[in-house]
Amino acid sequence: MTIELFREDAYLRDAPAMVHSITQEGGIVLDRSVFYPTGGGQPGDSGRLSWPGGAIGIATAVRTHDGAIALVPSEPGGIPEPGTQVEQALDWDRRHRHMRVHTALHLLSVVLPFGVTGGSIAATHGRLDFDMADAPQDKAEIEARLNDLVAQDLRVAEQWITEDELDANPGLVKTMAVMPPRGTGRIRLVRIGAENDPVDLQPCGGTHVARLGEIGLLRLGKIEKKGRMNRRVYVHLDS
Template sequence: MTDPLFRDDAYLRSADANVTRLTDEGGIVLDQTVFYPTGGGQPGDSGILTWDGGQIEIATTIKGEGQEIILVPGEPSKLPAIGTVVHQKLDWERRHHHMRVHTALHLLSVVVPLPVTGGSIGEQKGRLDFDMEDAPGNKQDIEDTLNGLIARDLIVSTQWISDEDLDANPGLVKTMSVKPPRGTGRVRLVRIGDTSEQVDLQPCGGTHVRSTSEIGSVRIGKVEKKGRQNRRINLHLD
């Protein structure tokens, strides 16, 4: 099991850890990590591992079996031995861009209150696919409303509920294609706005900014037709 330090503190940029396993493919498993693994449309983190006498670049991070998180080197190189203490350092600028885009997409799902059929997060842009038969009437209205929410500087926070509580409240799940992360008996919710001015609450295991103003202004790009009842709305960071 890998302790996902990013889950409690998405702003933690570095940490020491112990190597617990090396995969047959050359991946590195640590007892704890600041690196987020690919999932929920968010790319895996990259960065650098250093240890006494060695260094290796991490190109991406993926989920392993059970609760393991695997750091994937960019190219074959000498790996730290099991039991080695390593220092992990995120490519913070890349991660922070992912956080900004991810939180902006949560707000987009508020502005366009339809079931989400897919999504993707990049450094400068992201997109959501909606169960939407007709194209939205005015793209500019979506952009203006979205930037209005961002400018309100809403607090972004998390809480945990049990699997049973989620099953009793299926309306919390907006995504049709991505299931909420389960397996530990509880599910993490991301809330935008405090309890007095909450604008969104949905299951999510990804990393987010602390407040919406940190996103900065965004621009709505192409609205594409992806099937008979599927529209893709692209979002760009300004």
Template sequence: MTDLLFRTDPYQREASARVAGLTEEGGIVLDRTLFYPTGGGQPGDSGTLLSEHGEIAIATAVKGQGDAVVLVPSEPVSLPPVGAEVTQRLDWDRRFAHMQMHTALHLLSVAIPLPVTGGQIGAGKGRLDFLMPEPPEDRDAVEAELNALIARDLPVSEDWIDEADLDANPGLVKTMSVQPPRGAGRIRLVRIGEGDSQVDLQPCGGTHVARTGEIGPARLGKIENKGKQNRRLTLHIGG
């Protein structure tokens, strides 16, 4: 089992760890990891591992068996042995851009309150697919509402809910294509705003900024037809 440091503090950029295992494919499993593994439309983190055995560039991270997170080197290299101490450093600019975009896409699902059929997070560019037979009548109004939510600098926090309670509140699940992971008894919720100022609450395992003001201005890009009932909205932030 890997201790998920990105879950307790998504702003942590560097941490020590020990090598807990190596995979046949050349991946590295640590006992504690800063690296978010690919999932929920969010790419795995990249960065560097440092040890007395040398420096290894990490291209991405993926989910392994059970709760393990596997770090994938950018090229085949000699791996540190099990038990070795390492220092892990994130490609912070890329991670933070993912945090900004992931939070912005949550807000886009507030500005467009329709079921989400898919999504993808990138650094500076992302998308959501909606169950939307017709495109928005006023895209400028959607963009303005999204930026107004961002400008409110709402706090972003997490909570947890029992699986049975989630089953009793199916409206919390906005994404039709990805269902929350089950089997652990509890499911993580991400809340934007608090009290009377809460604007969103939905299951999510990704990393997010602490306040919406950290996202910065957002711009709607292409709106594409992806089937009779689906529209894809591209979102840009930064740059």
């Protein structure tokens, strides 16, 4: 298994590592990774690997069948052999935008307290699908509530509970189609606000900003009908 450095510090932009192996598809598996792999609606990170005598761009990162992280080269060419010491560097602007959008979607799920049936994240915007029969009528009010939350600049942190504790508190899970991964005995929660009075608390494996003020001004986008009981709501970064 790859040591997931982004779990320990989402703001870590670069780090040394060793090439553990190369997948059959040509993915580069490191022993430790600052690259977040595609999952939970969040795209895999891009960036660059370098080593004495070589360098290669990384288009994205994905999970392997055994749970490791494989970095996908962005162009054909020489890749480092297993055992090579490398330096990994993120496309930090893109990653930080994903962190801002992902955290903004948590706020959207607070402002629209319905079950979440899907979602996706990009560098400029994101969307959530809600189990909601009727589209909200006052888009301006939703946008204002989102930006009021951002302006509070609350702390965003993580905490861990056991799988049994999650079973005893099923209301923590907002996603209806995807359940938090199990098997380790622990579930990671992302908390917005004070520990004793959070604005939001839910299982999540993605990367987030440390404080809401980093998100910046938000703009509510389209609200689309995607079924009798499904509404898709977009939110955009202002810059």
